[in-house]
Amino acid sequence: MKTGFNIQVDLDNLEFIYGDGVFGPKTEKRKLNDIRESLSDPNVSGPEIIYAVAMDVGKEENREDLINRNLLYGAMIFQGGTIGDEPIRSQGHVHAISKSCNCSTPEVYEIWSGEACIYMQEYATDNPGRCFAVHAQAGQIVIVPPGWAHCTINDSIDEPMLFGAWCIRDYGFEYKDIRAHNGIAFYPKVRNEKILFEQNSKYTDTILEIKEARDYPEFKLKQGIPIYTQYEKNHNLFSFVTQPQLFRDIWKGFCP
Numbered sequence: 104m105k106t107g108f109n110i111q112v113d114l115d116n117l118e119f120i121y122g123d124g125v126f127g128p129k130t131e132k133r134k135l136n137d138i139r140e141s142l143s144d145p146n147v148s149g150p151e152i153i154y155a156v157a158m159d160v161g162k163e164e165n166r167e168d169l170i171n172r173n174l175l176y177g178a179m180i181f182q183g184g185t186i187g188d189e190p191i192r193s194q195g196h197v198h199a200i201s202k203s204c205n206c207s208t209p210e211v212y213e214i215w216s217g218e219a220c221i222y223m224q225e226y227a228t229d230n231p232g233r234c235f236a237v238h239a240q241a242g243q244i245v246i247v248p249p250g251w252a253h254c255t256i257n258d259s260i261d262e263p264m265l266f267g268a269w270c271i272r273d274y275g276f277e278y279k280d281i282r283a284h285n286g287i288a289f290y291p292k293v294r295n296e297k298i299l300f301e302q303n304s305k306y307t308d309t310i311l312e313i314k315e316a317r318d319y320p321e322f323k324l325k326q327g328i329p330i331y332t333q334y335e336k337n338h339n340l341f342s343f344v345t346q347p348q349l350f351r352d353i354w355k356g357f358c359p
C-alpha cells in the first residue's frame with residue numbers, strides 16, 4: 104500500500120496502525136443504520152459496520168503546517184461485501200460551506216488498495232445536473248469539485264478498499280437534499296459480480312457518464328506519486344482544497 108507515510112491496517116478491527124512519527128485517531132465506524140436513508144432499499148440487511156474513517160492523519164513533522172494551512176488528510180477503510188444488491192459504499196453528501204473560505208470545498212481522493220468508483224453529481228436537487236462515476240485503481244487520484252454531491256463505492260466488491268483524501272479542516276457534510284431523494288441519482292448495483300448503475304426515479308431523467316480516473320494537470324498533480332508526498336514536496340499544492348474560491352475558472356465546467 105503506497106500512502107506516502109507509515110500506516111498499516113488492521114482489517115479485523117477496521118483500525119489503522121500508525122508507524123513511528125505518524126499521528127492519527129482511532130477510526131470512527133459508520134454503521135448500516137446510519138446510512139439506510141440513502142440506500143435503494145432502506146430496510147435491507149447487510150454488515151453492521153460498513154466503513155471506518157480516521158480523519159486527521161499524517162506525519163508529526165507536518166502537523167503544525169497542516170493546521171496552519173487548514174488542510175486535513177483522512178484515511179478510510181471500506182469493507183468488502185454487499186448491502187443487499189448494492190456494493191459497500193458511503194451514503195453520499197455535499198460539502199457544507201466552510202467558514203474559513205465561505206464556500207463549499209473540493210476533495211482529492213487517492214485509492215491505496217482495491218478499486219473504487221467515485222460517484223458524483225452536480226446538484227442534489229430534482230435535476231442532478233451532470234452525473235459521473237469515476238473508476239479508480241490503486242494509486243489513482245480523483246477530484247470531487249466544490250458543491251457536488253458524491254459518494255464512494257467499493258468497486259472491488261468482495262475485497263476491502265482503502266483510500267486517503269485531502270480535504271479542508273473545517274469540513275461539514277450536508278445530507279438533507281440527498282436523503283430527501285432517497286439517495287444519489289444513480290444507485291450502484293452488483294449484477295454478475297460487476298457494478299451497474301440504476302437511475303433513482305426521485306430525480307429527473309438524466310444520463311450517467313462512466314469514466315476512468317484522469318490526470319489533473321490544471322492542479323499540477325502527478326500520477327504515481329502519493330498525494331501526501333506531493334504535499335510534502337510542495338506545501339502549497341493543495342491550496343485549491345482550502346481556498347477553492349481562487350480557482351473559480353477551473354471549477355466552471357469541471358469534468359472529473
Ligand SMILES: O=P(O)(O)OC[C@H]1O[C@](O)(CO)[C@@H](O)[C@@H]1O
Nearest residue numbers: 156177193194195196255268276
Ligand atoms: O457520510 P458519508 O456520505 O457516508 O461519507 C462520509 C465519508 O466520506 C468521506 O468524505 C470520504 O469521501 C469521508 O471523509 C467521510 O467519512
